[in-house]
Amino acid sequence: MPAGHSPSIRGRQLIAELKRLRETAQLTQEQVAESLDWHQTKVFRIETGRTAPHPNDVRLMVELYGVTEPGRRDGLVQLAKDARKRGWWYAYRDVVPHQYEIYIGLR
Helix, strand or coil: CCCCCCHHHHHHHHHHHHHHHHHHCCCCHHHHHHHHCCCHHHHHHHHHCCCCCCHHHHHHHHHHCCCCCHHHHHHHHHHHHHHCCCCHHHHHCCCCCHHHHHHHHCC
16 A cells, blocks of 8 residues: 655555455444443544544454454554654644645645
């Protein structure tokens, strides 16, 4: 799974893949939360991009979803790590309004 150039793109790739894997495993967000002993909203927030998943959370999710190929699991965990990195624009956060960060991150 090739990663994009910014944490925003990587985060979106990760979110889409986690949601796809959950749906392929035929699990609801509620079932995932119950199985992992999380609050229901945690899975919702991860899948909507409101919360960046911690790499450990991604490990638990892909295990639950039945991802057995080590390279694929490791790739998703690495994608979670990469998505948590700050973009180049972070140094300019005092002059770039927050609502524009998503557009800058798409570059």
